[in-house]
Amino acid sequence: MTATTPATEQPTKPATTQTIRTRPVRRRLSVMTIIAGAVVVILALMAIFAPLISPFDPIAQDPAIRFTPPGSDGHILGTDQYGRDILSRLIYGARVELLTALSATLIAAIIGTTIGLIAGYFDTAVRSISMRAMDVLLTFPPLILALFAVTLYGQGMVTLIAALALLFTPAFARVAFAQVLSVRSLEYVEAAKLYGAKSPTILAKVILPNVAGPTVVRFTLTIAAAILLESGLSYLGLGIVPPEPSWGSMVAEGQRYMSTDPFVLLIPAAAVVISVLAFAVLGDGIRQWLDPRSGRNAR
Amino acid sequence: MSRRNRTRILKAAAFPALLALALTSCSSAGSSSSSGATQPADDQNLTFGVSGEFPVLKTGTNQGNLGWTQAALIHRGLLSYDETGEVVPALAKSFDIVDLATYSFTLHEGLTFHDGSPITSTTVADTLNYLASAESGSSGYAAFQHITSVDTPDELTVVVHLDANNSSFPQYLADPTAAIVPESSLNAETPNTIGAGPFQIVDQQEGVGTTLERFDGYYDADNVQLDSIDVRYYADGTARTNALLSGDVDLIDYVPWEQFSTIEGDSNLVLTSQPGPLIYVQFNTTEGPFADPQVREAVAMAVNRDNINTTVLEGNGTPVYGVAIPGGEFDTPAATEMYEYDPEAAKELLADAGYPDGFAAELSATSQYAFLQDAGISVQADLAEIGIDVTLNTPDWPTYTQNAAAGNYEIGVVGGGGTLNDPAYLVPWLGGAASYVNSFGFDDPALNEALQAGISAADTTAREDAYNTAFGIIKEQTPIVQLIQRAQGFAHTAKLEGFTNLPGFLTFYSALSLADASLSE
C-alpha cells in the first residue's frame, strides 16, 4: 500500500538536466483540479459544520431500523448494523478524518520545513545532523511506526496525530532542503549577499517564496496519505476509538456484512477513495499550475 | 508506440494472463452435492479452519479457545466429556467415586504416549501432583490444590484423596488442560506437544497451520475414523467463513454471528451453535457509586439485553437476567430470573441510593473483541437512559485484563466462559484472588460459604439448598451483571458426521468429538 506519498518527489537531480524555456507559458488550471478543489471544500465544510448539517446523532443506536437500505425515508444513505444513520456518521467521520490529517500535516509541515530551511541554508554540522535524523525517521516503514506508537501510547487521536506528524516531517524537510539548495546558489542571491543583505532577509524574501509552492503541493498530497494511513489503522482497530465514527472502522465493520448488506461497506469505502483522490488530484493540479514546464508530465 | 513494441508488450502481458487463467480453472470445484448416502469417503482427511494460531501448549494452563481445541485433539486425561457434556472415562477404563473426597481410577492396559513411552499410574500421579502445585498455574488449580495425595497401589490403579468434598472434581479431570502428559512436560518451559490423545502433531508451520495424524496407540484408536486433520489458521472471521463457503475447509470454529444466516441458507453446510460463554458487567466495588449494591442492581435493570442480542449477536444470543447455569441441573428461577428490564425502577433505585440525578463514570471494554466493544457501546446507551453518563475506555485485551485485575476501572464489560457446566464455575467470578474475571474487591463470606457448601454437599437436596442460598445473596449484592450468553457456532460441510458442539461452557472443547467423526462421500 502506497501509504505515504501518492506521488513521490524525485531525489535532488543534478542541476544540469533542467531545460530552458524561451517562451513564457500560460498557467492553466485543469478541470480536474477545479473539481478536486470543490470536493475538498465540500469536505471541509462538512467537517466544520457537522453538528449543523448532520440529520442524526452519529452514535445514537436504533436496533429496530438496522440495515435500512439507502434511499429510504429519512435515511438517505441508510443505517448500519446498530441502526445508526450512515450519512451522519459519514459527516462526523469527515470531521475526524480531516482533523487528524490536517493537524498531523500542519505539524509536519511546520517542523519539517523549518528543519529543511535551516539545513539547506547553513552549511554546518547542523545540516548533516538534521538530515541524518530525517533519514533515521525514513527507515521506518510508515505503518510500522504508527503501530509502534499505538503500542506505546495507546489508541486515540492524539497518538495518531503525533505519529503521523513524525512520519511526514522528513518529506517536508526534504522538499524545503532541495529548494533551498537549488536557489541559494543562484546569482541574484549571491548578489544580494554581496550587497549586505542579512540571512533572515534572504530567507524570507527569496527562499521562502520558492519553497512555498512545492510545500503546498506536498501539503495536499500528505493530507491524502494521512487519510489513507489513518483509515488503514482504524480498519485494523488501532486508530480512532469507537464509537467515534471513522471511515476506516466503518469499512472494517461493514466488511462483516458484505454478503448481505454491502452498502454498509461500500459507502464509507467510497468516501475514503473520493477524499484521497480529491486531495491527490488537487495536489497534482497545484503542482502543474506552479510549474507549467511540467506540462504533460503531471506526475 | 510502434506496432512492434505494442505486439511485444501484448505478448508479455498475455503470458501472465494465461497463467492466471490456467490456475483459476485448476481450482477444485465446489463441493459436489451428495445425496444423503452415508458411505464413508476414501479420503478421511479433515480440513479445519480455526480462528487463530495454535499456541505452544504449556502444561495445565488456560490458553483460551485455541489452546483447548489443540489440547482436545492431541491430549487426553483420566476422564473426558462425551457429546452430551457428560463426564465419561477416557484414559481410565473405569472410575469409582468412593466418596466425594476420594476418587479411584483404573487405567487401560498398554497405554502409551505419542512417542511410545508408557503411561502407568505413576505417570498419572506425577501429572496430577504437578497440576496441584502453585507454580504450575494450572487452570483447575481451584480444585487441584485440594489434593492431599495421589496413591498408586499398582501400575493401573490411581486413587486421589482430597481434603474436602468436591462433587465436581471429575469435571476438572475431564478438562482438556488436565490431560496426562509425559514427565518431561511437567514444567513451564517444555512445549506440551506429546500427549495421549487420538491425534498427534506431525507438522506445525508458524502462522499457517498444524498437521495432525491419527495416533494408532490411542486407547480407542479403533473408533477413530479420521486419518488426519489439517488445521489451518484463519484469524479473520469473514475470511474463515469464506474458506468454508468456497470449500477450502471442511469445518470452522467461531462462526461470526452475522454469517449464521448465510451458512444456514447453504444446503451443503451445517451450522451448529450453542449458547455458551457469557458477556457480563464487572464492577470496582471498593469505591465510588458502584460500591453500593443498589446501584449495581440498578445497572442490572437498566441494560436492554434484547438490544445487545440484536445489534451485537444478530439475535443469536440468549439474554440472561440472573446467572446462567449451563447443564440444567440447577437451572431454577432463583438463578435465572433475578432481574427485569425496567429503566424506571432502575432510576428509582438510583434515587434511593442517593443519586437522583445520576452520575458520571468511565466504562471499560476491550477494542480487541468486537462483540465486547459493541456490547460496551450498547450498555453505554442504556446507562445514559437512567442518568449514568459513561465515557468509553477501550484498550486492547492485555491492557484490559491488567487493569481489571488491578482494579484500575470503575465499571467494565467483559466476557468469558466458566470452567465447567456447574454452579461451581461462579466461584472465581464472585470472589477469590484478584483476576480479570471477577469484580474488584468483592468478597462476601456468606456467599463464599454457600458456594463451597454447594460444591461439597453430599446429596442433591443439600446442594440445591446451598446454591439457592447463594443465588439469594447474589441477587441482593449483584456482584456482577450477566447480560447474555453468546451463541458459539461451528459450521461444517454436510459430509462431516459425528461432530458435536458440546453444550454450555464446554462448547470450546467440541474438538473432543472429532475422535468420533468421519467424512462421508
Add this chain to the structure above:
Amino acid sequence: MFLFILKRLSVGVGLLFIVVTLVFIAVQTVPGDPAMIVLIGSGNTSEITPEALQATREQLGLDQPILVQYVTYLGGLLTGNLGMSFENRQPVTDLIAARLPNTLELIAIVAVVSIAAGIALGAWAAQRRGAVNSGVTFLTSLGISAPVYVLGTVLVFVFAVTLRVLPAGGFTSWADDPVRHLQLLILPVIAVSVGLTAVIARVTRASVNETSQQDWVRTARSWGLQEPVVFRTAVLRNSLTPVATVAALEIGILLGSTVLVERVFSWPGLSTLLVDGVAARDYPVIQGVIIVTAALFIVINILVDVLYGVLDPRARQS
C-alpha cells in the same frame, strides 16, 4: 566504486544502530509490567503470586539494570538472537524466519508485476497526448487512492465468494502444493499491485517526458534514427533512475504495510506478526520485527544507491 559502497554500508549500519537504540528506549518508557503480561497470557485466570511474578521477571532478565539489559540485547542482536516472545516463549528469530519469506515473496512478486506493468504503462502514456494522457492521470490517481483493504475485500467478494474461481485466502507452501500456492497469490498480488503500478507509471511517464526533451535526445533524433530506436536506447534507459528510486522506496514501505492485505487474505506474513504482537503487547516480537524491517529497508536503500551510482556516474560524487 568500492569506496562508495563501503561508505553507504557504514552509514547504513550507523542508522540501524540508532534505530535499535531508539526502539529499545521507547519500549522501556511504556508503563506496565511485562512480567504481568506474560503471566496473564491469553485468558489465564489462575492466581498470580508475587513469587511467580518475580520468577518470571528473572527469567526475562527484567531485574537487571537497564544498561545491562541494553548491552545484552545488542550482544544478542549480533549473534542473531532477538529474544523470546512473551506470548509463547519461542525465539523471536524463529517466528520472524517463518514469516519473513512469505512477506518477501508477496512483495517480490508485486514488485516484478508492478514495475513491469508500471513502466510499460508510463512509457506508453508518455507518448500520448490529450485525453488519453489525462485519462491515465486520473486512473493512476484512482489506483493510488483506493485503499488496499477495500480492493482486497471486494476482490475476495467477487472472485472467491461469488464466482468461486479462486480460494478465499490462506496459505499453502510451495513444497506442499505449488498450484494452490500460486492460486492463493493471485488476489493479494492484484490488490497490492494496483497502487504500486499507478505510482510507477506516473514516475515513468514524468521521467520519460523529461528525458525526451533533453538536448542530446533531440540530437539523436536529428541523426535520423527511428523514433522507436531512440526511445529504447536513449530515452527509456536513461529515465529509469528516478523510477528505480521510487520503486525501492515504495517497496520498502510495503515491507511494513502488507498487514492489511495479509489480514484480508489470511496470508501469514511479517506484518501480521507485528500487529498480533502489538495487540498482545509482546515487546520482543515488536522490537524484533521493527528492527528486521528497518534493516531490510536500509539494505534496499543501499542497493538502490548503488544501482543509482552504477547507472549515473555523477551520483557517485556525493
